[in-house]
Amino acid sequence: MRLAVRTKTTPAHARTPAGGRTERPWMDPRDLWTEALAGVLARPVRSALTTLGTVLGIATLVITIGVASTAGNQIVGRFDALTATSVTVTVPPAPDGSDTKPLVDWSGTDAVRRLTGVESVAALADSATTNSIQVRSNDVKAPGDVSGQTLAVVAASADLPSGVRGAMAAGRFYDSGDIGRHAQVAVLGDQAARLLGISRVQDSPAVFFQGQSYTVIGILSGIKREQRLSTAVMLPPTTAADRLGLRDVTRVLVNTAMGAAQQVARQAPIALAPGQEKSLTVVAPADLSKARDGVQSDVNGLFLILGLVSLVVGAIGIANVTLVTVMERVGEIGLRRALGASRRQVAGQFLLESTTIGLLGGIVGAALGIAVVVCVAVFKQWTPVLDLGLAFGAPVAGALVGLLAGAYPSLRAARMEPVDALRAPS
Template sequence: MDPRDLWAEALAGVLARPVRSALTTLGTVLGITTLVITIGVAATAGNQIVGRFDALTATSVTVKVPAPAPGSEDSGPLVPWSGTEAVGRLAGVESVAALGDSPATNSVRVRSNDVNAPGDTSGQTLAVLAASEGVPAGVRGRMTAGRFFDAGNVARHDQVAVLGDQAAKLLGISRVEDSPAVFFKGQSYTVIGVLGGMKREQRLSTAVLLPSTTAGDRLGLRNVTHVLINTALGAAQQVARQAPIALAPGHQDSLNVSAPADLSKARDNVESDVNGLFLVLGLVSLVVGAIGIANVTLVTVMERVGEIGLRRALGASRRQVAGQFLLESTTIGLLGGVVGAALGIAVVVAVAVTKEWTPVLDLTLAFGAPLAGALVGLIAGLYPSLRAARMEPVDALRAPS
């Protein structure tokens, strides 16, 4: 039998009972649709992890510098204030800032005037920290009043200060045009700005920030204790590995680096969880579809015993008879796979549009789903086709039609 004739006969057998064929195909359609939806939605949802992951957390790297060991002050600081410049040159770094604090300056009585009057409540207990010029960008904040100190203030050791927005409110300072001053530890500092809107290190909202040189001269805050690094999305892991080397070459193991988790692992975990939840359902649907195809094909064989006997009597071989019914079941599975893949892709796109996501569709899945359906049909038709091939022509022709 010519392969084209075999295909024509198989197609005629499928189309001879369109309703039955459609109902038989439905099980495969449901199975393939479920699989495509499962894999497509899992990939799409996993892809959103990067986009919906907290961008602040995903791009924030913090380096903690330990306090110098007793007696090691003469050898110089572990991380110099100028070390932030080396970090700023690393690929993927958007901003970097350094802070210096100590237990002795975490609770300092700060006043907005130098007059000790009875019942005066202008004094507040605030933290005083040394800071580099890049702190506003480092904490992702903004100046709500005035300006932040610059390199000139640092170089001149100016007695200037920047208040956190809550500290300014507690001290009753809302404007800096008149050069208000704050007083603590017997020194006065001119307030040149108020820093607010901080998304990192919110503790600075109730703090007084001094230039690193001024804090070192007046309060002994000479050492960097924290380095705040903001990176481009996806660069945090690389920067976390390189920053300690840039800050303290040869002593990078002494620094404690806090970096966000790898986003690719989070995305893979989401895909794995979603796949594990729905994959069983898809496989069960495929099994049900395969059983349906096998059952209907077997019934078809029993109904067409006379036809099988006639074909065998006219010279058709067992292989050709088996191939005809096997091709019919494979065709049904293929049609189910095509329809199921189309429906599954449509559902994935619809879900993505509804959630305002970017749909992630794998071409391998789109083309593999029909093949999977055909494979299911092929496996399901094995037993019925073998049973048809084993029929003897005489017995088949004697069987009641």
Template sequence: MRARARVLEPAAPVDPADLMDPRIADRYPGGRHTTRRGRARRRGRARVIERPWMDFRDLWTEALAGVLARPMRSALTTLGTVLGITTLVITIGISATAGNQIVGRFDALTATSVTVVVPPPPPSADPVPLVDWSGVDAVRRLAGVDSVAAIADSTATASVQVRANDVVSPGDVTGQTMAVLAASPTLPAAVRGRMTAGRFFDDGNIAGHDRVAVLGDQAARLLGISSIQDSPAVFLKGQAYTVIGILGGAEREQQLSTAVILPPTTAEDQLGLGAVTRVLINTALGAAKQVGHQAPIALAPGAEDALTVTAPPDPTKARKGVQGDVNGLFLVLGLVSLVVGAIGIANVTLVTVMERIGEIGLRRALGASRRQVAGQFLVESTTIGLLGGVIGAVLGMVVVVAVSAIRDWTPVLDVRLALGAPVAGALVGLLAGLYPSLRASRMEPVDALRS
């Protein structure tokens, strides 16, 4: 305790009737007509008393003693805040870690794929395509390009009757309806596929206008072709094409699994597929935006505005979007737990106030002010919230690291989260203790001691 305030009191008892007399009212403190002369005369007869005052160290000591006086109750009260803070830390940490992992996979599969759509040439006597097959070589020379391929298809060849033999038997299924298209020899790498049987056609087949075909894995299964050792053939519009390979596992353009793929020259001679309709480009990570800007210029100089480029979105925006969605989904759980913890602190603090009415009355009778009583209970509730925040932050980070280790992820932890969790817990405890502390400060000493 420290003496801080100096309070003046009269040396002798005061008759209330004297205070109503204006002639002598200025002799006493609190008189209705106190004048400067009366106050000057009082200074000589007044005595000084000391009012006790608690500094923050004393207040903290008293509050800590109050918390430790009921350790089991304080532990159960702290548990609510621990659960709330732990849930918040786990939610934010897991969402950041999962978002980083999802975006990493997104980068590997999607963020490196660029597609250029070529519109059909206008009808004329001698239509000139905007993009020819040699434009693929120009795109391949761009910085950041890993692989590129061109595809030609049309609505006329989107549904073609394909048969595995030319023998027609009554009652048997003679063929399948499939899409037929032309592609450049680099198609397997561009669609991230692999040859499950045989090989893909090459520049020699294209230069020789060879009637060869490559089947998608589903198309080969539908036609009953599982091996190319005996050089099986398929028939399109009465023409036979030797099957030299089967393409499977395409991650891009998955409709190729049910298609028949022909060399560009053969497709133009037999089916009229001469104009490139799409260009598939795979880039290095981070080069998709640049390649998407340069590819139309390389494919159609002077007419690049007529081409449509489909490039992946910015990975940074995708990461923020994923983290925002995960945070919005799980953050509610943490907030609900935190609110439950705050209600628990408020209830326990209020019960503590009711149990310590006698102590409050004794403190007030000994000279404690309303602010001191309210401050003690506020510091107690804030201490409980702070302890819950510290324990919850530690448990939350341990859970995030453990989940990341089990899933083989790289944990993403924000230092601000570790520092802000205890502050959030203390703030919850402070807000939860406002009403109980105000109620304790409003108690009159006589009523508190009487009860």
């Protein structure tokens, strides 16, 4: 047994103060650390098992917060990709029989397109009477033949594919030339084309409704906004106005850059209907920071308890092993006290041992937690979000757990009297 007790080299007459009390020898902090480390390494298996509780607790905390931050960022990122950049302006219908100018005309989208942060704009017009129209893919009526499919017919501006974030599966979308010529052409949603049995447009198929024929020039698929348009027939605004009476814009779809939705939502009504912007209804996404905080808070609250429970279990394990160590080393404690070690020195040694175990557990747990977070992010193809403060604070938290866990065993060791400790069986 190695005893590192260092005495002060003071003159003989200074070693006994006037009060008659002899000055206690003192232990150098380096020797105290050496003794504590030797005590930890003297029983490596027990120390490793004791450290395991703290490792699991710290690792759970790091994994919980790291995965929550990473997943929250990914969830909000997916939310951003569509909902957080979509603004919808609803235009109220004009009173029946009114000849007043509409609040928003088809050219009004040009003013919105010039706003900062706007990526695409599209306008739509529909009505209750055109939401259910019998549409046929041929004009031949055979006995017993089904009359056709009930589909919605809408008018849309030429930039509708970008407005609904869709793509042409076949053919093309009508352009400004078709609109200017009042061409009787139509574009089908992919579901509508499937219902009508149209899969290609090279042969210029036609659809028939309300006694009129329209040449199908394209099929629109992959619609992410206004998904009901996948079962609709889309006409140029001029054609819809002439044939169906769809003259007034009812909705304006705006796609914005990331973070610009709130600003565009405030400016778009003014650009569409100056002086009457309050008559328009705007649907804008919620604040992204609140969504992100909400996601992370929910995930953190769910798993944080597991980390705390693991830390409590680790602290109990450290306290139990430290107490057992104290009882096993009663003779050593008595000898130290007999050679002049103070109660504070004895308590400090055992406190330092438990703190060292907690510190090692914190370091290993933090490293393990960071590795798990990175592996999960790589497996899911996410961007890992790691807090450096957490990574460096985890070992400190482990040391604090060890310090608190070793408080009672250290006090018990310090209260032992030298004579009683030396008489105890080894």
